[in-house]
Amino acid sequence: MDTAGRPRDAVVVAIDGPSGTGKSSTSRAVATELGLRYLDTGAMYRAMTWWMLANQIDPGDPVAVATASGKPVLLSGTDPLAPTISVDGADVSGPIRSEEVTAAVSAVSAVPEVRSRLVELQRAAVAAAASAGGIVVEGRDIGTTVVPDATVKIYLNASPEARAARRNGELTGARAVGVEATREALVRRDAADSGRKVSPLAKAEDAVEIDTTDLTLDQVIEAVVGLVERRRRERNLG
Numbered sequence: 001m002d003t004a005g006r007p008r009d010a011v012v013v014a015i016d017g018p019s020g021t022g023k024s025s026t027s028r029a030v031a032t033e034l035g036l037r038y039l040d041t042g043a044m045y046r047a048m049t050w051w052m053l054a055n056q057i058d059p060g061d062p063v064a065v066a067t068a069s070g071k072p073v074l075l076s077g078t079d080p081l082a083p084t085i086s087v088d089g090a091d092v093s094g095p096i097r098s099e100e101v102t103a104a105v106s107a108v109s110a111v112p113e114v115r116s117r118l119v120e121l122q123r124a125a126v127a128a129a130a131s132a133g134g135i136v137v138e139g140r141d142i143g144t145t146v147v148p149d150a151t152v153k154i155y156l157n158a159s160p161e162a163r164a165a166r167r168n169g170e171l172t173g174a175r176a177v178g179v180e181a182t183r184e185a186l187v188r189r190d191a192a193d194s195g196r197k198v199s200p201l202a203k204a205e206d207a208v209e210i211d212t213t214d215l216t217l218d219q220v221i222e223a224v225v226g227l228v229e230r231r232r233r234e235r236n237l238g
């Protein structure tokens with residue numbers, strides 16, 4: 001067992017960074033290639049936000065959000081090929097990506113009671129994955145708060161312009177607001193996520209930073225797989 005009580009060969013990869021840097025795409029591909037589980041912590045904050053909106057709780061009222069934060073039953077599926085997220089038994093993987101949820105999720109994520117409840121669920125998923133070889137966890141505070149003793153910590157970054165172009169490329173129909181509006185919304189959310197008091201978006205001191213602006217997704221995936229395999233070799237020699 002290592003210091004965290006995990007089997008020595010269990011791997012935890014923490015991938016943090018702002019929106020549109022490639023966290024989800026990279027995390028799922030790395031988990032698939034290395035035979036690890038996968039957890040999208042952003043989807044959990046989105047699911048909590050979706051529940052607040054669905055139950056007429058004002059996301060801008062931290063006391064109301066805190067009071068209700070223990071009520072929804074959230075369940076994340078950790079198969080990187082088919083990740084799932086449900087609230088009170090209902091699949092919400094689609095609704096949590098709505099513009100309304102995206103506009104409210106930073107406020108809900110800033111509430112300490114929301115964070116402590118979701119971090120507890122995230123750590124339980126990490127512990128459960130240990131017997132299956134380990135897990136890739138993506139988010140904003142994985143390397144700093146959720147799993148500070150992660151085997152490998154990655155911080156993905158990219159220019160706001162590159163991130164907006166990528167995110168805008170995903171928005172279709174009524175959700176397509178144009179790349180400039182997308183960039184402004186991203187920058188606003190980055191500021192909220194990195195400016196909050198409780199476990200803000202931040203690069204862990206021991207994280208490897210990768211600027212993905214001018215890299216292809218395959219190049220980023222290859223770089224992260226290489227880092228994980230190098231750390232595994234170092235540990236086996238240690």
Ligand SMILES: Nc1ncnc2c1ncn2[C@@H]1O[C@H](COP(=O)(O)OP(=O)(O)O)[C@@H](O)[C@H]1O
Nearest residue numbers: 019020021022023024025026166212215216217
């Ligand atoms: N390095 C990259 N180059 C080009 N497109 C990318 C790159 N990384 C991710 N993408 C694309 O950008 C979009 C957002 O990627 P995603 O993984 O959802 O980012 P995040 O999880 O950080 O918000 C997706 O369409 C993805 O395919």
Ligand SMILES: Nc1ccn([C@H]2C[C@H](O)[C@@H](COP(=O)(O)OP(=O)(O)O)O2)c(=O)n1
Nearest residue numbers: 018019020041042043045105109139140141
């Ligand atoms: N570990 C995490 C993950 C997400 N959040 C918050 C901050 C983010 O703006 C929202 C949504 O995260 P998500 O990863 O789904 O957002 P993007 O896909 O990067 O745009 O949740 C957080 O506070 N802590």
